[in-house]
Amino acid sequence: xxxxxxxxNAGSSSxxxxxxxTGPVLACIATGAVENIGAAPHLRIHAGxxxxxxxxxxxxxxxxHEDLLGTVLxxxxxxxxxxxxxxxxxxxxxxxxxxxxxxxLTAAVLAGLEALIPLAPLHQPHNLAAVRAVMALRPAxxxxxxxxxxxxxxxxVAAQRLPLPRHFYxxxxxxxxxxxxxxxxxxxRLPGVAPHLARGRVIVAHLGNGASLCAMAAGRSVDxxxxxxxxxGLMMGTRTGAMDPGVLLYLLQxxxxxxxxxxxxxxxxxxxxGVSGISADVRALLADPRPQAAEALxxxxxxxxRHIAGLTASLGGLDGLVFTAGIGENAPAIRAAICAxxxxxxIGLSPEANAANAPCISTPRSGVEVRVIPTxxxxxIAAHCLSVLGExxxxxxxxxxxxxxxx
Numbered sequence: 559x560x561x562x563x564x565x566x567n568a569g570s571s572s573x574x575x576x577x578x579x580t581g582p583v584l585a586c587i588a589t590g591a592v593e594n595i596g597a598a599p600h601l602r603i604h605a606g607x608x609x610x611x612x613x614x615x616x617x618x619x620x621x622x623h624e625d626l627l628g629t630v631l632x633x634x635x636x637x638x639x640x641x642x643x644x645x646x647x648x649x650x651x652x653x654x655x656x657x658x659x660x661x662x663l664t665a666a667v668l669a670g671l672e673a674l675i676p677l678a679p680l681h682q683p684h685n686l687a688a689v690r691a692v693m694a695l696r697p698a699x700x701x702x703x704x705x706x707x708x709x710x711x712x713x714x715v716a717a718q719r720l721p722l723p724r725h726f727y728x729x730x731x732x733x734x735x736x737x738x739x740x741x742x743x744x745x746x747r748l749p750g751v752a753p754h755l756a757r758g759r760v761i762v763a764h765l766g767n768g769a770s771l772c773a774m775a776a777g778r779s780v781d782x783x784x785x786x787x788x789x790x791g792l793m794m795g796t797r798t799g800a801m802d803p804g805v806l807l808y809l810l811q812x813x814x815x816x817x818x819x820x821x822x823x824x825x826x827x828x829x830x831x832g833v834s835g836i837s838a839d840v841r842a843l844l845a846d847p848r849p850q851a852a853e854a855l856x857x858x859x860x861x862x863x864r865h866i867a868g869l870t871a872s873l874g875g876l877d878g879l880v881f882t883a884g885i886g887e888n889a890p891a892i893r894a895a896i897c898a899x900x901x902x903x904x905i906g907l908s909p910e911a912n913a914a915n916a917p918c919i920s921t922p923r924s925g926v927e928v929r930v931i932p933t934x935x936x937x938x939i940a941a942h943c944l945s946v947l948g949e950x951x952x953x954x955x956x957x958x959x960x961x962x963x964x965x
Contacts, residue, residue: 561642562587564634565939566627567649568688570680571595573626576936577605577634580644584940588637592626599626603633610637623684624691631695645700645947646692647939649739651681651788653705655730660708660942663689663701671703677730677787680825702946704939709738709745712778717872720786733790735782737764737772737883739935744882745777746938747931751917755927758877761869763862763896764933765886767795767838771862773869781872783865789824793861795838798828830854840885840892859892863899876903876926882933890915897928 560581567574572595577588588610590603599621603611611633615621634643648663652674661667668689675682692701718732726732741762748756760774769792773781783791793799801824809815815823831838834854836846843851870876879900881893890912897907904925912919920928 561644562634562638563645563647563940563943564631564643565647565649565936565943566688566692567935568623568684570684571597573623573630573688574936575630576940577637578937578940579641580944584937584944586937588634589936590630592630595621595626601626601629603630605637622691623687624694627688627691628695631692643699645702645943646696647702647704647943648685648689649706649935649939650685650689650703651706651736652678652734653703653707654734655732657703657705658708658711660705660946661703662946663693663703667703668693677734679821681788700943700947702939702943704739704942706736706738707734709742710735710772710779710782713780713782717781731786733782733785735770735772735779736784736788737768737770738779739938740764740882740933741772741774741779743933743935743938744880744931745774748777748880751931752878752927752929755878755880755929759873759875760878760880761866761873761876762880762882763866763886764883765792765862765881765889765892766883768797769794769799769862769883769885771865771869773872775873781869783869792865793833793858794829796826796829796831798824798832799861830858833857840889844889844891855892855895859895860899862896866896866900867903870903878927878929879905880929880931882931887930887932888915893919893928893930900926 560579563578563580565576573592575590576586578584579587588603588605590601592599592601594600598617599615599619601611601613602609613629650671654674654677656670668686671682671686689701692699713735719727720732722731741764744762757776762772762774764770768788771783771792772779785791789797791799806820809820829838830840830843834843834850836848836851837843843855866879881887885892894907894912897905905928906921906924907928908919908921915930918927918929920926
């Protein structure tokens with residue numbers, strides 16, 4: 559077996575990972591996750607088409623990322639045998655204005671990323687906790703940061719600025735955009751599956767529990783729906799998306815909300831969950847006959863269509879629309895509802911191809927080509943690791959068997 563790269567995506571209650579072997583192409587050889595961190599941690603690792611390891615810890619076991627990652631690293635090294643683990647790559651949600659490319663993690667870089675925690679308070683602390691844990695467990699192992707914001711550094715200034723006094727922009731209050739690893743992966747796949755779209759004007763819809771859009775011209779980000787935080791833009795599973803700032807002022811000034819309770823409302827109690835009062839899961843809402851479920855899904859689809867229309871203006875037209883991530887790849891009804899609202903753009907959807915999750919779901923006469931392309935943030939992180947280490951690596955040299963779909 560060749561050398562290997564481990565990718566980590568650490569959240570507040572979960573830790574997802576994938577193991578890639580290097581060689582002529584990067585190939586995913588194992589995936590896994592620790593779920594329910596802080597409650598009843600549950601580790602499951604898949605390799606060779608089967609469950610390779612499963613372990614449960616007692617409820618409310620006082621486990622840190624270091625404790626959990628120690629178990630993962632021990633399994634990885636035993637699985638590799640005499641072969642080397644040459645790097646550990648991390649998804650880091652926010653790179654700010656400084657980090658625009660994959661970066662080797664050092665104590666100085668880590669300090670710079672910790673300063674960005676106020677810009678991504680729900681994600682950054684957990685991303686960095688995993689970095690510190692690996693530093694403590696395997697101090698000699700190179701660690702590489704891949705940033706969700708980096709892909710959007712190509713946006714023009716007009717797409718980065720907020721309508722605030724100029725000094726705020728200089729202080730870092732600007733539109734950054736997120737889900738960049740997913741968009742970079744899709745941009746790398748387009749030349750192989752649709753070369754004409756790779757050269758053209760494309761909107762990629764990353765629709766999952768977290769959802770956003772990216773407008774690409776010739777594979778480069780020119781605009782996106784998320785902005786200063788991962789709260790802006792589309793309605794999501796539990797997040798509001800774009801809101802009238804006056805509503806936030808009203809909640810603070812007249813309804814007794816504090817910054818902390820308002821943050822909880824906007825990030826964890828709203829979106830599909832809040833509107834339906836049932837679930838944040840599109841699958842559950844599609845199966846539920848109650849009108850609240852239908853209302854939430856209609857709002858989700860309408861919001862997505864409205865933002866796609868806006869990004870079409872940023873591109874000056876539209877050649878292709880790509881759906882990806884958990885909902886985008888697996889919910890034909892949502893894709894159909896969004897495209898039905900965009901018929902004026904010339905979009906014509908094939909019901910049969912859409913129902914089958916076919917790679918191309920538009921009709922031959924559609925004025926906009928509509929595709930479904932599975933994403934892999936993990937594969938992008940692994941490729942970044944090899945690039946930083948000077949061993950090559952790009953998304954076109956990755957086997958398309960995907961480890962897992964992230965939202």
